[in-house]
Amino acid sequence: NSRTYMTRKTDVYVSPENRAKMAKGEINDAYWVTLPKNGDGTKDGVDFFFSIHCNSSTNSSDFGTSAHIYDAINWNYSVNQSSNDFKFGKSLVDEYITSTQTVFINAKKAYSTTGVVGRESLIILNVTHIKNSFNLPRAVALLETEFASNSTTWDWLQNGGYQIKA
Numbered sequence: 551n552s553r554t555y556m557t558r559k560t561d562v563y564v565s566p567e568n569r570a571k572m573a574k575g576e577i578n579d580a581y582w583v584t585l586p587k588n589g590d591g592t593k594d595g596v597d598f599f600f601s602i603h604c605n606s607s608t609n610s611s612d613f614g615t616s617a618h619i620y621d622a623i624n625w626n627y628s629v630n631q632s633s634n635d636f637k638f639g640k641s642l643v644d645e646y647i648t649s650t651q652t653v654f655i656n657a658k659k660a661y662s663t664t665g666v667v668g669r670e671s672l673i674i675l676n677v678t679h680i681k682n683s684f685n686l687p688r689a690v691a692l693l694e695t696e697f698a699s700n701s702t703t704w705d706w707l708q709n710g711g712y713q714i715k716a
Contacts, residue, residue, distance in 0.1 A: 556581060566673040600642060600692065601693070602693050602695060604695055605694035605698065614665075615694060617691045619691050623670060642691055643666065646693065646695065695716060
């Protein structure tokens with residue numbers, strides 16, 4: 551029993567601050583839907599927040615999928631694997647690779663053996679790293695689907711069949 555709230559429905563910029571406000575239920579989503587209120591009239595926010603991106607690199611042969619999660623240490627390749635964020639990020643990477651494997655035969659994790667990297671400096675992870683009314687952290691991750699700077703993977707990303715699988 552889950553609902554999806556979209557921060558945008560077209561290719562327009564939405565600030566990380568407004569994405570966080572949507573996640574917290576403070577403003578409506580892209581379809582003018584706001585989060586339902588709890589019994590006491592407060593809004594508890596979303597349980598999971600993820601942002602989907604294409605990666606890029608100066609090295610045009612880089613490829614792979616990764617999830618970035620909030621961590622106090624920037625570019626931490628050994629993040630706490632028992633955290634909600636790690637489990638969520640790992641499940642996004644694993645599901646993405648499973649879903650796209652018929653097209654993406656040589657799937658590799660981009661940065662680490664788990665495909666999950668801790669990041670402190672990404673605004674979207676900082677402002678959406680919220681807690682619910684029970685003071686439990688939400689699961690927050692940014693999924694890098696593939697490298698737009700690699701001509702092969704860029705072709706995959708533009709392919710309708712690949713997009714459906716992704």
